[in-house]
Amino acid sequence: MGRDKRSWAEPWKVKVVEPIKMTTLAEHRRALTEAGYNTFLLRSEDVYIDLLTDSGTNAMSDWQWAGMMMGDEAYAGSRNFYNLENTIREYYGFRHIVPTHQGRGAEHLLSQIMIKPGDVVPGNMYFTTTRLHQELAGATFVDVIVDEAHNPCDESPFKGNVDLGKMEDLIVKVGAKKIPYVCLAATVNMAGGQPVSMANAKALRELTAKHGIKIMMDATRAVENAYFIQQREPGYADKTVREILKEFCSYTDGCTMSGKKDPLVNIGGWLAINDETIFEEARNLVVVYEGLHTYGGMAGRDMEAMARGIVESVQDDHMRARVGQVEYLGNMLIEADVPIVRPIGGHAVYLDARAFYPQLTQDQFPAQTLAALLYEDAGVRAMERGIVSAGRDPKTGKHHYPKLELVRLTIPRRVYTQAHMDVTAESVIEVYENRKKATGLKMIYEPKYLRFFQARFEVI
Numbered sequence: 257m258g259r260d261k262r263s264w265a266e267p268w269k270v271k272v273v274e275p276i277k278m279t280t281l282a283e284h285r286r287a288l289t290e291a292g293y294n295t296f297l298l299r300s301e302d303v304y305i306d307l308l309t310d311s312g313t314n315a316m317s318d319w320q321w322a323g324m325m326m327g328d329e330a331y332a333g334s335r336n337f338y339n340l341e342n343t344i345r346e347y348y349g350f351r352h353i354v355p356t357h358q359g360r361g362a363e364h365l366l367s368q369i370m371i372k373p374g375d376v377v378p379g380n381m382y383f384t385t386t387r388l389h390q391e392l393a394g395a396t397f398v399d400v401i402v403d404e405a406h407n408p409c410d411e412s413p414f415k416g417n418v419d420l421g422k423m424e425d426l427i428v429k430v431g432a433k434k435i436p437y438v439c440l441a442a443t444v445n446m447a448g449g450q451p452v453s454m455a456n457a458k459a460l461r462e463l464t465a466k467h468g469i470k471i472m473m474d475a476t477r478a479v480e481n482a483y484f485i486q487q488r489e490p491g492y493a494d495k496t497v498r499e500i501l502k503e504f505c506s507y508t509d510g511c512t513m514s515g516k517k518d519p520l521v522n523i524g525g526w527l528a529i530n531d532e533t534i535f536e537e538a539r540n541l542v543v544v545y546e547g548l549h550t551y552g553g554m555a556g557r558d559m560e561a562m563a564r565g566i567v568e569s570v571q572d573d574h575m576r577a578r579v580g581q582v583e584y585l586g587n588m589l590i591e592a593d594v595p596i597v598r599p600i601g602g603h604a605v606y607l608d609a610r611a612f613y614p615q616l617t618q619d620q621f622p623a624q625t626l627a628a629l630l631y632e633d634a635g636v637r638a639m640e641r642g643i644v645s646a647g648r649d650p651k652t653g654k655h656h657y658p659k660l661e662l663v664r665l666t667i668p669r670r671v672y673t674q675a676h677m678d679v680t681a682e683s684v685i686e687v688y689e690n691r692k693k694a695t696g697l698k699m700i701y702e703p704k705y706l707r708f709f710q711a712r713f714e715v716i
Contacts, residue, residue, distance in 0.1 A: 283635075287299065334550055355546075355559065358516060378400040380440060388706060423463060443484070454500070455489070482570075579602050613696070621644055
């Protein structure tokens with residue numbers, strides 16, 4: 257057997273375990289009914305394998321836990337903040353850092369500072385909290401992602417790319433002064449965890465520079481994006497993930513970050529800015545909404561764990577194993593002819609609920625139905641990413657009807673074994689084989705904002 261054919265294993269070993277409860281079909285049905293068929297409303301103790309999100313669900317290393325013991329909990333000027341600030345500058349390259357309690361805290365600050373009522377914010381597909389913060393600040397989001405992103409079967413390697421033609425047309429239509437910044441997500445969550453190429457980031461930088469438009473990145477999973485560039489884009493195979501990340505960030509003017517993803521911690525985030533004027537506003541406004549500018553909603557121990565997590569996150573072996581586990585699950589489903597978004601994303605496998613349930617209309621919530629049935633079958637919790645997540649148009653009150661109706665099987669970092677992936681795959685295959693029995697759901701409770709978190713349903 258050649259060396260390239262040998263099996264690989266995770267670049268870590270288990271030191272501490274957290275017992276999980278083995279649940280039964282009857283327990284699943286009871287819990288699902290009580291939760292209104294919304295997986296967000298399930299109790300964690302009723303879940304066997306939790307693939308709801310990779311946000312804040314990561315396992316920290318011994319080095320990170322050691323850092324937690326070195327938390328400087330001074331109200332002002334914590335040494336952990338300065339360590340975090342220096343680490344972000346070193347690995348991401350941005351000049352100024354404003355810490356926040358998590359990513360949406362940074363989105364809020366950015367939106368309040370940079371957006372005026374009537375503005376237009378283009379982006380490579382929406383994300384739920386990002387778009388809502390933009391809308392609450394008075395802007396309209398416009399999707400400028402490439403068309404391939406809306407086709408789950410398209411095998412293009414960089415389906416997260418911005419369509420430069422769409423971007424130019426928007427500039428002509430509304431004028432550059434109406435566009436405070438481009439929101440560039442790396443990778444694109446709602447498209448199935450699809451990356452942006454380095455070439456596209458460069459070209460977008462050149463285009464926006466001509467018109468004086470800034471690029472603000474959602475850097476939540478930028479390290480995963482860098483890994484895909486290394487694996488898929490010509491000229492980058494011999495560069496490290498760390499080097500690629502720094503170059504990618506150099507084509508942007510700042511970023512929002514949920515540290516609960518790539519940086520391998522359970523809470524925290526930041527807003528990074530190169531522009532001195534915007535930074536001064538953010539540093540002042542963070543005191544109003546989050547906390548002092550040297551902690552911003554995080555304890556010193558959390559900032560230390562995040563700084564160390566950043567260092568670990570850019571290690572090639574770590575990223576190879578992280579994305580490799582996602583690919584392992586995705587390839588099992590592909591081999592069983594289960595319809596998923598392709599290519600396989602960086603943080604999750606996305607099931608194509610439209611292909612599962614062609615008998616259901618979008619108003620019968622096929623992705624929500626699939627997430628519920630998957631939990632019922634094996635206690636595996638996943639997330640709806642379709643019409644429920646898309647929400648309503650704030651002006652008309654009508655549903656947004658996204659082209660993609662997906663269920664996200666999100667893999668936490670360094671948490672589950674390949675055996676858990678096997679159990680998950682078997683459950684998905686079982687649900688797919690029984691797909692003709694699904695009758696859909698109707699919504700019986702809908703909150704005003706971000707309804708997918710708290711909406712309730714019943715079986716049709």
